[in-house]
Amino acid sequence: MAVSDLLDPVPKSTLRAHVAERLRTAILAGDIPPGAPLVETVLSQRFDVSRGPLREALRQLIEEGLVVTVPYTGTHVASLSVEDVQEIYSLRTALETFAFEQVWPRRDDRFRTDLRRRNDALLATIDAGDDRASISTELEFHGLVYEASGHRLLQRAWHGLRGRLQLYWAAHHRAHGMRGPKRDSHDSYIAAALGDDLAAMRREIADHMRRGVETTERFLRSLPSISGKKRGDIT
Amino acid sequence: MAVSDLLDPVPKSTLRAHVAERLRTAILAGDIPPGAPLVETVLSQRFDVSRGPLREALRQLIEEGLVVTVPYTGTHVASLSVEDVQEIYSLRTALETFAFEQVWPRRDDRFRTDLRRRNDALLATIDAGDDRASISTELEFHGLVYEASGHRLLQRAWHGLRGRLQLYWAAHHRAHGMRGPKRDSHDSYIAAALGDDLAAMRREIADHMRRGVETTERFLRSLPSISGKKRGDIT
DNA sequence: CCATCGTCGATTGTTGACAATCCTGCCCCG
DNA sequence: CGGGGCAGGATTGTCAACAATCGACGATGG
Numbered sequence: 001m002a003v004s005d006l007l008d009p010v011p012k013s014t015l016r017a018h019v020a021e022r023l024r025t026a027i028l029a030g031d032i033p034p035g036a037p038l039v040e041t042v043l044s045q046r047f048d049v050s051r052g053p054l055r056e057a058l059r060q061l062i063e064e065g066l067v068v069t070v071p072y073t074g075t076h077v078a079s080l081s082v083e084d085v086q087e088i089y090s091l092r093t094a095l096e097t098f099a100f101e102q103v104w105p106r107r108d109d110r111f112r113t114d115l116r117r118r119n120d121a122l123l124a125t126i127d128a129g130d131d132r133a134s135i136s137t138e139l140e141f142h143g144l145v146y147e148a149s150g151h152r153l154l155q156r157a158w159h160g161l162r163g164r165l166q167l168y169w170a171a172h173h174r175a176h177g178m179r180g181p182k183r184d185s186h187d188s189y190i191a192a193a194l195g196d197d198l199a200a201m202r203r204e205i206a207d208h209m210r211r212g213v214e215t216t217e218r219f220l221r222s223l224p225s226i227s228g229k230k231r232g233d234i235t
Numbered sequence: 236m237a238v239s240d241l242l243d244p245v246p247k248s249t250l251r252a253h254v255a256e257r258l259r260t261a262i263l264a265g266d267i268p269p270g271a272p273l274v275e276t277v278l279s280q281r282f283d284v285s286r287g288p289l290r291e292a293l294r295q296l297i298e299e300g301l302v303v304t305v306p307y308t309g310t311h312v313a314s315l316s317v318e319d320v321q322e323i324y325s326l327r328t329a330l331e332t333f334a335f336e337q338v339w340p341r342r343d344d345r346f347r348t349d350l351r352r353r354n355d356a357l358l359a360t361i362d363a364g365d366d367r368a369s370i371s372t373e374l375e376f377h378g379l380v381y382e383a384s385g386h387r388l389l390q391r392a393w394h395g396l397r398g399r400l401q402l403y404w405a406a407h408h409r410a411h412g413m414r415g416p417k418r419d420s421h422d423s424y425i426a427a428a429l430g431d432d433l434a435a436m437r438r439e440i441a442d443h444m445r446r447g448v449e450t451t452e453r454f455l456r457s458l459p460s461i462s463g464k465k466r467g468d469i470t
Numbered sequence: 471c472c473a474t475c476g477t478c479g480a481t482t483g484t485t486g487a488c489a490a491t492c493c494t495g496c497c498c499c500g
Numbered sequence: 501c502g503g504g505g506c507a508g509g510a511t512t513g514t515c516a517a518c519a520a521t522c523g524a525c526g527a528t529g530g
Contacts, residue, residue, distance in 0.1 A: 274480090274481070274482095275481075275482070276480095276481080276482090286482090290482090290483090304482085305482095306482070306483080307481070307482055307483070308481070308482075309480090309481065309482080310481090310482085
């Protein structure tokens with residue numbers, strides 16, 4: 001939240017934007033777990049807005065993959081299958097590699113200090129034992145390279161992946177006590193990111209993602225199953 | 236349209252979906268050129284629906300990057316800058332490369348025949364001199380690898396890129412008589428796609444995209460300018 | 471003549487009521 | 501006792517009216 005966009009003329013807020021923000025925060029924090037129903041009338045009363053803006057906020061969250069709906073039937077928080085998480089990580093590998101290729105020749109001092117700074121922030125939340133915050137700072141850390149790329153479409157794609165990832169992490173952290181990121185998980189990653197060997201960086205990214213998906217599989221496969229299959233969004 | 240999703244229980248249509256479909260088609264066909272205003276009341280009368288569903292359809296098109304809106308002020312068809320098109324092509328290079336990596340070991344007979352079939356369809360529209368249709372069949376051709384990947388998130392990303400690309404192509408074809416794809420543009424591409432050298436395929440993709448962005452730059456830079464800067468979507 | 475401020479038309483934002491659809495559980499019939 | 505169909509409640513889909521905001525035009529004063 002401290003990063004995102006840097007200098008909009010003025011936020012020029014609408015109700016829909018506020019509602020979407022609040023809902024997204026609630027979902028990503030795990031306050032509304034995957035599979036939970038999102039009834040428009042209930043939410044509209046709760047937020048004290050009409051159903052119009054609320055519906056539009058829901059549409060946006062649907063586009064972000066955080067919510068699924070089936071016409072005339074119901075809306076609920078998305079729940080990710082193992083395949084979903086695998087897809088997230090595999091695509092993220094491609095995107096993050098691409099991001100580093102874009103940034104590679106343009107890594108200035110600002111980038112280097114920002115990278116260290118965000119890692120420090122991550123370490124701080126880890127040391128504080130705040131798993132929920134660690135999830136956010138971890139993603140902020142990785143978000144740097146996307147922002148530094150200056151590639152708006154790429155940032156957009158990352159935004160979509162990050163939301164899904166955060167949904168998955170937050171939900172499983174909450175529901176099954178899954179631990180947040182480890183303290184040394186980025187040591188070699190940072191070293192490669194600041195070094196001169198792009199191929200090494202590629203390997204580092206692939207490794208990082210492989211670890212992520214392995215943790216995921218262990219976790220999801222060890223559970224009875226949270227909610228069966230889920231088909232694509234219907235809108 | 237003949238491909239997309241394979242076996243949904245039933246399309247279960249809503250007004251919003253129909254309106255979005257119609258509007259998207261109109262925009263991508265170039266019937267509503269970039270920069271043209273999209274007034275909700277006018278469109279709702281025209282489609283004979285209320286503003287509710289129409290607004291939600293617009294939100295969807297906004298997410299797809301085909302439309303931009305500024306709160307309380309107005310909505311209009313997006314117009315792409317040179318930087319936008321460069322971003323589309325650079326990201327597409329990364330995605331299409333990733334898609335081929337996914338598909339590479341699993342290229343069965345069906346994939347090979349489909350590839351040839353879609354190329355034949357492309358050649359047919361080119362020979363018929365139908366530039367507008369050529370744009371669609373060209374994108375259908377490239378869409379195969381994304382579909383064959385079975386990677387839903389990747390398909391989603393491709394969908395977003397394809398829409399923007401089609402918007403750009405259609406608009407400039409209509410406005411400035413830009414020619415559609417050339418007849419032999421895919422010869423080496425197909426050869427590599429059916430061959431055994433993945434590195435060659437990577438080069439082929441990069442080449443194809445480079446040609447695309449070069450054509451684009453020649454075109455856009457030779458024009459006075461269609462519409463100045465454009466800021467990010469505001470929602 | 472120019473700058474500033476107020477007013478006005480246009481456009482989107484928001485609301486509450488009404489209609490269409492779906493799922494659930496019950497009842498009736500075989 | 502089992503299965504098909506039929507209400508009933510719940511939920512989303514749709515609509516038309518009202519409010520908030522914006523950009524531009526013109527009046528007004530210097």
